[in-house]
Amino acid sequence: MDRVDPTAVQSVISIAGLTKTYASGLQALKRVDLEIRRGEIFALLGPNGAGKTTLISIVCGIVTPTSGQVLVDGHDILREYRATRSRIGLVPQELHTDMFETVWGTVRFSRGLFGLAPNAAHLEKVLRDLSLWEKRNDKIMTLSGGMKRRVLIAKALAHEPQILFLDEPTAGVDVELRRDMWALVRRLRASGVTIILTTHYIDEAEEMADRIGVVSRGELIVVEEKTALMKKLGKKQLTLHLLEPMTAIPAALADWNLTLNNGGCDLEYTFLSSDEGKAIPALLRRIGELGIGYRDLNTRQSSLEDIFVSLVSERA
Amino acid sequence: MSTITHTRAFNGRGVLAIFRFEMARARRTLWQSLVTPVITTSLYFVVFGAAIGSRMSEVDGVPYGAFIVPGLIMLSLFTESLSNSSFGIYLPRFIGTIYEILSAPISAFEMVLGYVGAAAAKSVILGLVILATATLFVPIRILHPVWMLAFLVLTATTFSLFGFIIGIWAKGFEQLQFVPMLIITPLTFLGGAFYSIDMLPGTWRIFSLFNPVVYLISGFRWSFYGTSDVGVGISLAATLGILALCLALVWWIFRTGYRLKT
Numbered sequence A: 001m002d003r004v005d006p007t008a009v010q011s012v013i014s015i016a017g018l019t020k021t022y023a024s025g026l027q028a029l030k031r032v033d034l035e036i037r038r039g040e041i042f043a044l045l046g047p048n049g050a051g052k053t054t055l056i057s058i059v060c061g062i063v064t065p066t067s068g069q070v071l072v073d074g075h076d077i078l079r080e081y082r083a084t085r086s087r088i089g090l091v092p093q094e095l096h097t098d099m100f101e102t103v104w105g106t107v108r109f110s111r112g113l114f115g116l117a118p119n120a121a122h123l124e125k126v127l128r129d130l131s132l133w134e135k136r137n138d139k140i141m142t143l144s145g146g147m148k149r150r151v152l153i154a155k156a157l158a159h160e161p162q163i164l165f166l167d168e169p170t171a172g173v174d175v176e177l178r179r180d181m182w183a184l185v186r187r188l189r190a191s192g193v194t195i196i197l198t199t200h201y202i203d204e205a206e207e208m209a210d211r212i213g214v215v216s217r218g219e220l221i222v223v224e225e226k227t228a229l230m231k232k233l234g235k236k237q238l239t240l241h242l243l244e245p246m247t248a249i250p251a252a253l254a255d256w257n258l259t260l261n262n263g264g265c266d267l268e269y270t271f272l273s274s275d276e277g278k279a280i281p282a283l284l285r286r287i288g289e290l291g292i293g294y295r296d297l298n299t300r301q302s303s304l305e306d307i308f309v310s311l312v313s314e315r316a
Numbered sequence B: 001m002s003t004i005t006h007t008r009a010f011n012g013r014g015v016l017a018i019f020r021f022e023m024a025r026a027r028r029t030l031w032q033s034l035v036t037p038v039i040t041t042s043l044y045f046v047v048f049g050a051a052i053g054s055r056m057s058e059v060d061g062v063p064y065g066a067f068i069v070p071g072l073i074m075l076s077l078f079t080e081s082l083s084n085s086s087f088g089i090y091l092p093r094f095i096g097t098i099y100e101i102l103s104a105p106i107s108a109f110e111m112v113l114g115y116v117g118a119a120a121a122k123s124v125i126l127g128l129v130i131l132a133t134a135t136l137f138v139p140i141r142i143l144h145p146v147w148m149l150a151f152l153v154l155t156a157t158t159f160s161l162f163g164f165i166i167g168i169w170a171k172g173f174e175q176l177q178f179v180p181m182l183i184i185t186p187l188t189f190l191g192g193a194f195y196s197i198d199m200l201p202g203t204w205r206i207f208s209l210f211n212p213v214v215y216l217i218s219g220f221r222w223s224f225y226g227t228s229d230v231g232v233g234i235s236l237a238a239t240l241g242i243l244a245l246c247l248a249l250v251w252w253i254f255r256t257g258y259r260l261k262t
């Protein structure tokens, strides 16, 4: 059995050797190790069926792990489930809501279920933060999909969790609500809540996350600070718009990773972001020496999306 | 955000939340929950009590109309406990809201206490309402009111537990109906709800002794009229035995996570 490293005290969640094999025989998680830092926003990325929801469900107590250990704030999720679950709020991927209950009724229920004394002021604040206050007496089934998503978030926040799991919170949500949610997530983080979210919108992870984990086929293939990840794996591209079209790349430039595009009018140079600072000046100097003229130049940085796609397809 | 520094050993508020949720569901469907069984019971009185009872004068020295009251209450108690409780746990499984219960700091025991407690409470209320309805038709005396209540509560709890098991086992709505329709109703009719099993021919009487429902109805009727098909001690033992069996099954369900967790 894998044991969590007891020295990892900084972590609010420690996952060690976590494996899940479903009854069907499908191995959804393969020895996953992960440390979530207190107070961070952690984005879990990965294609459909990678195992993101399975991972979250195990930490929250909905799915039983096959092997491995998970500690939440130092408590074991199986033996000390009361301590771990009372710290966690979960917004599930699917819109699982009651139908006939009112919004107010359902958030009250959630708070009670987690063992907390009623606190109308807190619930009011949560509903106001999510623009649900006006709807508090409405039956949930009369709400739109985006509104139901907010109700699920309100339920997850009703018991004042220290850790919030958001499983694709912005799926099927309009642009405005997405912005609202991002703002809410930032406010929660500012108040000390640790947030773990999954998303298929890479720009969302790019915008929000402190750290990023990429899951592919049940394995955690990368865990990295967002900025470091983009720096390490990101590529940059320099494009020179030439004065005179070229038919072939001169042999004197063979040392650089160059391609000719746009009928020989554009010379493109691709390099790792980490080489930034030495690559471009050297190339431009060489080009000057060769007397190649250019009208204009621009650089482009690959997005997290490019990085993600190349990471996942590498494994496929 | 507040910090939860200590965790209680018993999540009473969680139990209460589930209990209230279930009771609220009954209030919304008050018509089905109370009015339908009351009307059905009244119809039984009209048919069995008035039409047949006028030809059957007395059973064990009790007027027939009064004799069938405990059986009628039990019949409703069985079916309502089963359907209330099985539906109560099946619905969240079906619509997916069970995720919240499973992710809450609530033990299996507390979860059962909430769901089964609510279903049993509804059934006990229903039983008392039917009893009150019955007094409109026939004069009723209750020799052992405390035992009457005890049998009422025990039976409601047992069948609510049984319903909880069905609600977890069921893979579809048809299966929820299956057990009450195909097993409980026949067993009740054959279990002496409307007659004393002494009235049956020899072999059938022996057969009846394998029907657990006979013991439940007999004990309950004893608390009213002091007469019974089988000894009241045996009735009580049988009731407790079935309760223990259901408890064991529920315990197994939570140990294995059967149909609750993957």
Ligand SMILES: Nc1ncnc2c1ncn2[C@@H]1O[C@H](COP(=O)(O)OP(=O)(O)OP(=O)(O)O)[C@@H](O)[C@H]1O
Pocket (backbone or CB within 6 Å): A022, A023, A024, A026, A028, A046, A047, A048, A049, A050, A051, A052, A053, A054, A055, A093, B262
């Ligand atoms: N209850 C289950 N029984 C059997 N297999 C399951 C079950 N739940 C999930 N799986 C399988 O486990 C794998 C991981 O699923 P999971 O839901 O964790 O993926 P995901 O990363 O959340 O995907 P998505 O982005 O589509 O939400 C999938 O192949 C899925 O089919």
Ligand SMILES: [Mg+2]
Pocket (backbone or CB within 6 Å): A052, A053, A054, A093, A167
């Ligand atoms: Mg998922």
